[in-house]
Amino acid sequence: MSEQRPADPLDTVLDAAVLLQDNGQSTSTTLLAVDRLNSGLGVRSRLIPSWASLILVGDRPRVAAVTPTSINMRRVAAAMRVIDRAEDGPLDLADVAAGLSAAATLRPSHAGVFVLACATGSGALAVIFGADDVRAVLLAAASAAVGGALRRALGRFGVGVLIQAFVAAVVAGLVGAAAVHLNLGAAAGIVALCPAMILVPGPHILNGALDLLSLRTSLGAARITFAAMVLVSIALGLVVGLHAGGQALPVTGVTAAVPLYLDVLAAAVAAASYSVYFSMPYRMIGWPVLAGMAAHGVHWWALSVVGTSLATAALLACLVVGVLLVPLSHFLRMPFAAIGFAAVVSLVPGMFVFRMLSGVMQLPGNSSAQVLTATASDGAVAVTVTAAMAIGLVVPMRLRDSLLHRSR
Template identity: 80%
Template sequence: MSEPDIAQQGESHDPRNIVLDAAVLLQNNGQATSTTLLAVDRLNSGLGIHSQLVPSWQSLILAGADPRAAAVTPTGVNMRRVAAAMRVIDRAEDGPLDPVDVAAGLCAAATLRQANAAVFVLACATGSAALAVIFGAEDVRTALLAAASAAAGGVIRRMLGRFGLGVLVQAFAAAVVAGIVGAVAVHLHLGAAGVVALCPALILVPGPHILNGALDLISLRVSLGMARVGYASIVLTVIASGLIVGLGMGGQTLPVTGGAVAVPLHVDVLAAAVAAASYSVYFSMPYRMIGWPVLAGMAAHGVHWWASSVVGTGPATAALLSCLLVGAMLVPMSHFLRMPFAAIGFAAVVSLVPGMFVFRALSGMLQLQTDASAEVLAAAVSDSAVAAGVVAAMAIGLVVPIRLRDNLIRRHSHGKS
């Protein structure tokens, strides 16, 4: 029961079908599982039925007196659809829902398109340049090369998408371009291969899937969480492979070591604002919502800079503090303004996802085949540990405010009933 099916079944006003349609729409477009479960509870209340959603990677089961199931493909992220669907679902707080109106609203949400191609390509360029600045690019040519490489990758991704080629092919092709440009930059002495190649690849990182998977694991939805993390790992491996191929075509390799470069606070915060706005476009977020992740992203990077540069904490602790702040800022705001937290929260913090450590770890593991030295092994293990620690810390930082909100909503709903 995919989004096209929802549009085709607009004449079906069975409340249970409507609830299942809504869950499929949210699951397929990047909504967090906990929020999807709450949305089902709200629809149950608004439509006057009793059912329970059992989510998995391949299907959703609506258990109850008249159980039913639907297949899902939760690999996309389209926050325009999520936001539109949540606006329809949230009306349950205001009273009983008309099944005809809900079905029509879900049909309309299912037809919303991704961000405009030109805007998407521009966001690829600005996001990559912003990440280059965050990672310490000191030469403007480095940032411009990273931006041009990401823009070319964005064009290729959209072109391949029109031919029906999936995420993996698109990510591999864009990563090959990033690797080639990074190698050319080294030969022409125009920038460091690490920054020029990695920053365009970092915007390909499936941040929402990584964080959603971590949130599911923390909530003990183990099978779904492992499936999400497994899918994200496959995408990351494809990106790393594309980078290595592209760099290899230019006679370069992906570095397995590298220290962080200190960036002034004001530069880091401003670059974070650009990155958050760019990521919002990647996720096809409604433009009216972009201001919130920008503000939260600036605050998060300010805390991250303070924790790393002033206090001297490790990457995981800095990420934890940053995500706790974002959660405290945006979880209440997302509830009162009826905006999906997945839209505004992920865009604010996804630039903190440790894609660089993941890529270096994968590169190190591949290099072990030809250079089984202690240095390469230690670097790969260290980068893997840092990446896992940062992702876990980010998930914990986000899940605490989400859990508090969910508990309050459930208590409020039970009080009404």
């Protein structure tokens, strides 16, 4: 009878890294978690992350495949609770392995709650973008709810993220085309775009930007490429749905300003809704809601009172979120990605991205100066706002990581 080999602590360290990477944790926090586990388990290793695999260099190299396309912050939060105990002293390997196994089995948000969150998130974005007709808000909410139900149904059959996003965007396009026939005016465009906005892979965009700023260029480029593929699927679905209804995705357009109180309240609803999309533990939802309200208050003040650009307003808002939530996430041992992304992801410039993609699609048949100018302008706004958001979030995170490394 052969003896059973003892468990290898480095295999457990790699399992933890895979769990975090696959479920949306930022790369810098994953690397820090590996350092903590090394300390708690009394081993030494170094993690080399990439899009398709993780390499753990210790007594010998270990390789594990990863697919970082989903977001499940319940799993991240549960894993981080296990890992963070490394700061309290030596860890028992069996307890760590059991805790990670339990975290890996946690399910995403309930389907009914997810569909409801799709409705409230889209309706809240419609308010933030200036919809002043109740019918427009209700249509945007109903469209997103149908799209959310279809996404969950397709997911049960193993259909991938790209097809799910495409189908939900087709529904948004069809409802947006119907809104035009209801004489909703400029609000009809909001009806089409807001259900598509909740499909924008904000965490992947911001995680990719954070990786690029940290000079993890290959991983950052891979994250951005994946996010771009999802955005293209959304844009194609919108175009198909609108074309089926005899309409087209506008290349130009502006959003109306909303009062401060309404913007802040809608931001709270949006932050709570996005928390459900990311399968965040319900007890944590209050933190991104409060931070999202503060961020949108600063964003509104910067745009309406000071008159800054969208990028500057986004930078200031994300700095506020980082300053508020980075220390809180450390002392309360909550993953920053779970509470930070939900607070600011509604600021991701998805509307400008969609208008840019619409212009790109029209260029082969219409390369007029107006289309070229509008497409380039929307693309520039989308890039600068996303970069500003990443910088606003990464500065407090870098400061925290630097302080933690010095303390160790």
